[in-house]
Structures are given as C-alpha cells and as structure tokens.
C-alpha cells in the first residue's frame with residue numbers, strides 16, 4: 059500500500075494553497091468544504107480565487123512563495139505551474155513534517171487527494187496511489203452510479219436513532235442484525251425515496267418487532283423491454299441486494315446476472331416445464347419470503363404497471379401489511395419506438411399516444427374502436443399478434459385510413475429485433491409472410507413514416 063486512506067478533520071486548521079489558477083481553485087473549494095482555514099499565496103490568480111478572497115473565505119497574499127509561508131500549516135497544496143517552486147514547497151514540507159500535495163506530480167506528494175463520491179455523511183474515496191487519476195475518476199463514476207443519491211440521509215437517520223436502539227436492543231449481535239435489516243429494509247428504501255414519514259413508520263415497526271422478523275421488502279422492478287442496459291439504476295441496486303428474485307418469461311435472463319450469486323432465482327413465467335405459476339401462487343410466494351425477512355425482487359418485463367398485473371401484486375401485498383416498492387421500467391412501446399427511430403408524439407403528426415392491449419378474450423379483441431380512430435394519435439398495440447387481422451379490419455371498418463403507416467416490432471431492443479412495416483391494410487399479410495413469433499408490438503400512425511432503417 060503506497061498511501062494509507064485516512065480521513066482528516068481539517069475544521070479550522072491552517073492550510074496553504076500556493077498558486078491561484080483553476081487547479082488551485084478546485085483544491086481551495088474542497089478544503090473550504092472540509093471547513094479548513096485557507097490561505098493562498100499566488101503571484102496571479104483567477105477570478106474564482108479572487109472572488110473567494112473578496113468574500114473573506116480565503117486569505118490571499120499576492121506575491122511569490124517563500125519557505126516561511128509553510129510554517130505552522132497542517133497541509134500545503136502546491137498548485138503552481140513552476141516545477142522548481144513546487145519542488146521547493148515539497149522540500150519545505152518534508153523539513154517541517156507537513157503534508158504536501160502537489161497537483162499532477164505524485165513524486166512531490168506526501169498526501170494525495172482521492173476521487174470522492176460525496177453523499178453527505180457517506181463518503182467514498184477512490185485512489186490509484188497517484189498512478190492514474192483518470193482511472194480513479196472512472197471508478198468513481200461506477201460507484202456514483204451505484205450509490206443512491208440520498209445515502210447520506212440514511213447515515214443521519216441511523217445516527218439519530220442509535221441510542222434508542224442501543225437501549226431497546228442491548229445485545230450487540232442482535233443489534234447489529236437489527237441495523238442490517240433496517241439498512242437493507244423498507245425504512246431505508248422509503249428514506250432514500252424521500253418519504254421520511256413512511257421511513258419513520260417502517261423503522262418503528264421494525265423496532266417494535268425488534269427480533270426483526272417480518273421486516274422484509276418486496277421490490278416490483280420493471281426490467282425494461284429486453285436490453286439489460288435499459289434497467290434503471292435503482293432497479294439494479296435493489297436487484298443486487300435481493301435474497302430472492304422471481305422473474306417471468308419477458309425478462310431477459312442476462313438481467314438476472316446482476317443479482318447476487320447466492321440469490322435464489324425463481325422462474326414464475328408461462329414458458330418451459332413450469333407451465334405457468336398462477337398469479338395467486340406468485341403473490342403467496344412473494345408474501346411468504348417477505349414475511350421471513352427476505353428482500354424479494356419481482357422482476358417484470360417492461361414496466362410493472364403497464365399491462366403487467368403489477369397493481370394486483372401491490373394490492374395483495376399491501377393487504378397483508380407487507381412493504382412493497384415499485385421501480386418503474388421502460389415499457390415495450392418506448393423501447394420499440396426508440397430503436398425504430400419513431401417519435402410516438404410529434405408536433406405536426408400526433409398530439410397523443412395510446413397504449414392498448416390486443417389480447418383476445420373469448421376469441422375476440424374487445425376495444426373501444428371509435429376512440430382509436432384518430433389521425434392525430436399514435437396507437438400502440440401490446441399483445442396484438444394473434445388478433446392482428448381482426449384489429450386491422452375493425453380499425454378500417456371504423457374509418458381509419460387503410461394507408462396509415464403501420465409497423466410491427468418483434469423482440470424490440472434485443473439483438474434479434476425485427477421490424478415489418480406496411481400500410482395498415484397490408485400489415486397482416488406482411489407479418490404472416492415473415493413468420494413472426496414474438497413478443498411483438500404494433501405501432502400505427504403517421505409517425506411511423508419517420509422511422510429509421512426498417513428490416
């Protein structure tokens with residue numbers, strides 16, 4: 059280990075920055091954030107540094123550096139563009155046992171600045187020991203994407219309740235387990251969603267049952283239309299934390315790779331030998347796991363609340379007092395439209411868009427047909443493959459122009475995506491000739507003609 063990661067309390071401590079350019083300014087701002095008393099010595103300085111001096115935030119001395127400037131400092135930053143002066147500052151620091159950081163010169167550093175992920179009370183620092191600041195920045199970006207924006211609030215929440223919990227759960231081992239459940243449980247999830255009142259409620263419930271049973275959580279996550287990269291950051295985080303993942307046939311199995319290795323994966327779709335686990339059984343499975351204190355993820359294709367029966371699952375869980383969060387996903391219509399290059403609304407062509415299900419009940423498609431015939435509206439039909447001929451026939455019978463551009467997108471956003479475009483009247487024949495299997499989505503409306511490279 060070249061450097062020991064250490065967090066230093068610089069509040070009120072005397073720190074010196076030598077140099078007044080943009081790089082110096084960045085360090086000054088960081089030091090000020092940490093509450094340091096900052097002095098700056100520089101021959102010339104940028105507007106930012108001057109502004110800080112004018113507002114009294116830093117003490118500015120406009121002249122060249124002298125060795126005595128380092129006397130009595132806690133930390134000195136060398137940020138001049140003169141290598142000889144920087145070397146002098148480093149030597150002065152060494153002679154005085156003062157930490158010195160020289161911008162962009164690791165060989166002149168007894169202290170280095172890590173890349174920082176700042177979530178208030180929670181800080182993560184990343185360092186490559188000065189070897190590659192770019193790599194450190196990239197790693198920081200990965201962590202930035204992974205950590206919820208309100209993570210700091212969670213640390214504050216825990217700190218405020220620490221004593222109460224210590225009194226209520228005196229045994230250290232049980233207390234640790236309790237905090238783990240809180241931090242991985244509904245209270246934390248509510249807090250990070252900005253809902254302090256429900257976070258408080260969930261915390262109180264957990265404390266009341268301080269053994270902790272019954273504080274599991276179900277997250278209903280929209281997995282998006284297929285491409286794993288279309289999963290949201292929140293969905294990814296919850297998936298990575300899950301003890302059990304229930305998924306169905308529209309979920310790309312590559313998304314399951316994001317789950318922990320030891321997480322249980324339970325297929326509840328209609329395909330393969332499982333022949334479909336009935337909705338009631340899925341609801342029971344979710345509730346059972348959550349009651350056992352597990353973090354359960356229910357992964358659903360697209361968005362859970364668009365033709366996804368997510369509403370029913372939430373209702374059933376809520377009725378049993380089980381905490382449930384819903385994470386939206388990119389619904390198939392949005393995925394298909396964007397990969398086909400079709401804007402679903404357009405100032406001139408479509409002022410509204412309508413999502414309907416073409417699912418057949420008792421061998422027919424029951425829709426409010428007159429409502430659907432509007433030349434300034436885009437119509438997106440989910441589950442319309444089997445009923446396609448009937449849908450087209452009924453729309454035309456209700457007055458839709460048979461030449462209206464129409465497109466069927468198969469396996470949208472996946473590498474095997476196919477698109478079949480034809481005037482509305484000819485779409486069923488074109489689709490039949492192409493031997494489409496699904497899942498498929500049908501987009502009907504003038505906007506379809508704006509689409510890109512159809513195959």
Ligand SMILES: C[S@@+](CC[C@H](N)C(=O)[O-])C[C@H]1O[C@@H](n2cnc3c(N)ncnc32)[C@H](O)[C@@H]1O
Pocket residue numbers: 283284308358359360361362363364365366388389390391394439440441442467468469470471472497498499
């Ligand atoms: C039960 S619905 C679920 C919809 C999902 N909740 C959503 O928001 O996309 C299933 C239908 O969504 C459509 N669908 C889902 N994924 C698709 C994809 N990758 N490409 C085309 N259509 C898709 C198909 O019409 C499929 O029959």
